[in-house]
Amino acid sequence: MEKVYGIMHGVVEVKRLIAIKSNKKVKYYYMSKGMFKNFMMYFQYGMYVFITVQIKPRLYRGYLVQNIVSIDKVLSPNKNNPKVYYDISIIKTGVKSLVNKNRKKLFIDFEMSMPPYSNYKTFQSEIIQVGYVLVDELGFEIERYSSYIKPKLFPKISKRTEKFLHIDQESVSGGIDYLEFYERFRTMTNQYCPMIFVWGKNDQLELNKMNKIHRLKKFNSNVQFVDLLNLHKIYYRLKNDIGLFNAYNLYSDKDISNQQHDALEDALVTAEIFVNFKRVCNNVMQVLIDENK
Numbered sequence: 001m002e003k004v005y006g007i008m009h010g011v012v013e014v015k016r017l018i019a020i021k022s023n024k025k026v027k028y029y030y031m032s033k034g035m036f037k038n039f040m041m042y043f044q045y046g047m048y049v050f051i052t053v054q055i056k057p058r059l060y061r062g063y064l065v066q067n068i069v070s071i072d073k074v075l076s077p078n079k080n081n082p083k084v085y086y087d088i089s090i091i092k093t094g095v096k097s098l099v100n101k102n103r104k105k106l107f108i109d110f111e112m113s114m115p116p117y118s119n120y121k122t123f124q125s126e127i128i129q130v131g132y133v134l135v136d137e138l139g140f141e142i143e144r145y146s147s148y149i150k151p152k153l154f155p156k157i158s159k160r161t162e163k164f165l166h167i168d169q170e171s172v173s174g175g176i177d178y179l180e181f182y183e184r185f186r187t188m189t190n191q192y193c194p195m196i197f198v199w200g201k202n203d204q205l206e207l208n209k210m211n212k213i214h215r216l217k218k219f220n221s222n223v224q225f226v227d228l229l230n231l232h233k234i235y236y237r238l239k240n241d242i243g244l245f246n247a248y249n250l251y252s253d254k255d256i257s258n259q260q261h262d263a264l265e266d267a268l269v270t271a272e273i274f275v276n277f278k279r280v281c282n283n284v285m286q287v288l289i290d291e292n293k
Contacts, residue, residue, distance in 0.1 A: 035071065048076070050072045126213065128167075198228065252272075252276075
């Protein structure tokens with residue numbers, strides 16, 4: 001990899017190329033579709049661009065190009081007061097500040113019911129298992145919890161759900177009512193005011209949906225959810241989502257890819273990922289990610 005910076009000289013939009021002039025030479029750089037879409041608003045003549053690229057050039061549709069690995073900074077020159085439009089170092093500083101907040105933290109995971117193999121048009125998923133671990137400001141465990149939750153709309157779970165989650169109807173039917181979990185969750189968040197970490201946005205969406213299904217009030221606005229998956233995508237500048245277990249494997253040689261789906265176990269894995277991600281943000285640990293592998 002090498003660092004490149006210079007003045008934006010031009011854009012070949014149909015080929016997702018940008019031309020950068022540096023040391024009186026103009027060179028072309030290629031980027032992925034997603035990256036081009038996210039940054040094309042900044043690609044104007046005269047902008048200063050700082051990028052990381054692959055060293056080895058290649059021929060691409062008549063152009064000699066280098067592939068862009070990441071865009072690090074984009075700014076508009078204005079004498080001694082340049083206007084910064086994008087700066088990954090500032091973004092990383094914000095992520096570091098977030099994970100270092102001196103607050104209690106709740107790592108939570110839900111398992112949801114899945115549609116049957118047929119006749120699924122009216123199906124709605126419901127939370128059928130919850131697991132969480134609550135830790136104090138120093139990371140010491142305060143409480144852990146796991147329970148099945150009885151579904152309301154479709155009390156009988158599908159064979160697909162049983163097979164994928166490795167659970168049975170008896171366990172789910174013996175679970176608590178959602179209202180019991182709702183009250184427990186509300187009491188705990190009011191008492192401890194933790195930052196709530198989830199992996200992906202789906203858990204929070206399902207939680208809001210369950211409140212609507214059961215005609216319950218939304219949780220207080222002081223309940224702060226943090227998507228740890230999204231923090232990884234921002235910090236490591238990933239183009240695609242990364243699965244929970246794949247994220248765990250970034251930080252550990254222990255293979256847990258064959259682990260069964262269980263809400264508490266997934267919550268504990270999320271907590272361990274957070275600990276290591278925080279170490280990376282604080283420059284205690286280094287992680288190299290190659291999405292092409």
